[in-house]
Amino acid sequence: MSDKMKNTRSEIAHAARAEFVAHGYEGARLQKIADRIGVTKAMIHYYFNTKRELFEHVFRQSVEEMFSGLAELLDKNIPLFKKIEQLISACHNKAESDPGVLGFVLTESNRNADWLLPVIEEEITLEKSAFAEQIEEASASYTITSVDPNQLLLNIFSLCYYPSLSAPVNRAVLTDGDDKSGRELTAGRQGIVLDTILNWLTA
Amino acid sequence: MSDKMKNTRSEIAHAARAEFVAHGYEGARLQKIADRIGVTKAMIHYYFNTKRELFEHVFRQSVEEMFSGLAELLDKNIPLFKKIEQLISACHNKAESDPGVLGFVLTESNRNADWLLPVIEEEITLEKSAFAEQIEEASASYTITSVDPNQLLLNIFSLCYYPSLSAPVNRAVLTDGDDKSGRELTAGRQGIVLDTILNWLTA
DNA sequence: GTCTATATTGTGATAGAC
DNA sequence: GTCTATCACAATATAGAC
Structure with missing residues (x-):
């Protein structure tokens, strides 16, 4: 694969990601993806045959990115509470760095x-x-109560990810559209999540 | 408004809701909405002028339904912990009764x-x-630790709603596609959420 | 590799008969 | 109120010149 080809191909993928994230599979328009980087629709079909194939490429990338690092973190040789703290931190980073x-x-x-x-x-x-x-x-040494690892992970994901998913709705519903209290809601969030999880485990 | 008219109109709204929920605004097709109830596209324009107006009607309904009862519950004159329990129960009901x-x-x-x-x-x-x-x-009587009401609500919403939003992904990621452990994940969920919230408050 | 031109199908919306 | 017929345009995809 030549450099030029790799460049255009990844430029298309990058532009496609923005379009698909913003409008979903059905709502995304190949014309708009082409417009974003100043090429024609024909180029998209040259590199990625169909809209479906382009989407699958983008979706794979997104899934990979969403979970990248988490598997390694779970396997890391560090104390449990430190691992949980890093897990929560990693999830918040993902949610903030690439909203949508x-x-x-x-x-x-x-x-x-x-x-x-x-x-x-x-x-x-x-x-x-x-x-x-x-x-x-x-749990055996009574350091924490007995919990299902899946439920623990689900609790962490829920507390870290939902606020990001519902951010606009929260501003409207919880803080009545007030920007100041909206920022306060996200500011102390990571510490609260850690508190919530640890207090649950050490009840 | 005649009975006939009210019937067809609400039939269209009902079918539209299913289509919009399944495909989003841009992905939804007026033809498919019409097909679902055996009328023509022209009827949709007769009752709801444009796709945009039809969508806004459906969206209003959905928002109303999603938050109906919660406002009353927050205002109800019952003990705090009982209120929290009912809040969690109500949110789980909403998530389960109308997934999507x-x-x-x-x-x-x-x-x-x-x-x-x-x-x-x-x-x-x-x-x-x-x-x-x-x-x-x-908080003043040291029954619970001091918390921001918005953060408490956000914690409850997160723990109740995220698992429903991510149900398919969870089956793939957490339980490796195993249906049995997938059901176990949702089975004990409501009690775990209550535990998590109460232990956090009474730490 | 990149473009223009075009084929084909689908989409929201309107006009007008009944 | 409900239908058929149709418009105007937008969408994915392909063919073929350069």
Whole structure:
């Protein structure tokens, strides 16, 4: 693959990601993707044959990015509480650094489950045995209460990701559109999530 | 408005809701909405002029439904912990009884904030002063730790709603597509959420 | 590799008969 | 109120020149 080709190809992928995240699979327009980088629609078909193939490429990228680092973190050889803290920090970073991608992956997974869930399973393998073992040990020594590792992860994901998914609605519903209290809501958030999780575990 | 008219109109609205929830505003097709109830596209334009107007009608309905009862619950004259328990129960009911609507409202709010956030503000008013007062009192008497009412609500919404939003992804990522452990994940969920919230408050 | 031109199908919306 | 027929335009995709 030549440099020129690799460049245009990845430029298209990059522009496509923005368009798909903003409008979803059905709402995205190939013309707009082409416009974003100043090429013609024909180029998209040259590099990615169909809209469907282009989308799958973008979706794979997004899923990979959304979970990248988490598998390694779960396997890391550090104390349980430190691991949980880093997990929460990592999730917040993902939600903040690329807002929209999370909602994109979830929405498209719901709307095209038959097509995309197999893609997710291909792309993601969360090895949880080390994490589960740590929980088991901490529970056996009465350092924490006994919990299902999956429920713990689900609690962490929920507390970290939902506020980002619902940010605009929160501003309207919780803070009555007031920007100041809206920022306050996200400012102290990470510490609150950590508190919530740790207090639950050490009840 | 005649009975016949009211019937067809609400039939269209009902079919439109299913189509919009499944495909979003841009992905929804008026032809498919008409097909669902055996009328022609022309009928849709007769009752709801444009696709945009039809969508706004459906979106209003969905927002109303998503938050209906919550405002009253927050104002109810019952003990704080009982209120929290009922809040959690109500949110789980909403997520389970109409899966998809929650994600629909959030996704569309993100993608068309300028248009839809004002609609949400028109439709929803969460009077939180009674709830905030209860928290203040419980905190003053050292029954719970001091928390921001908005953060408490956000924690509850997160823990109740995110698992529903991410259900398909969870099956793929957390339970490796295993249906049995997938059901286990949702089975004990409501109790875990209550535990998480109460242990956080009484740390 | 990149473009222009075009084929084909689908989309929201309107006009007008009944 | 409900339908058929149709318009104007937009969408994905392809063919072929350079």
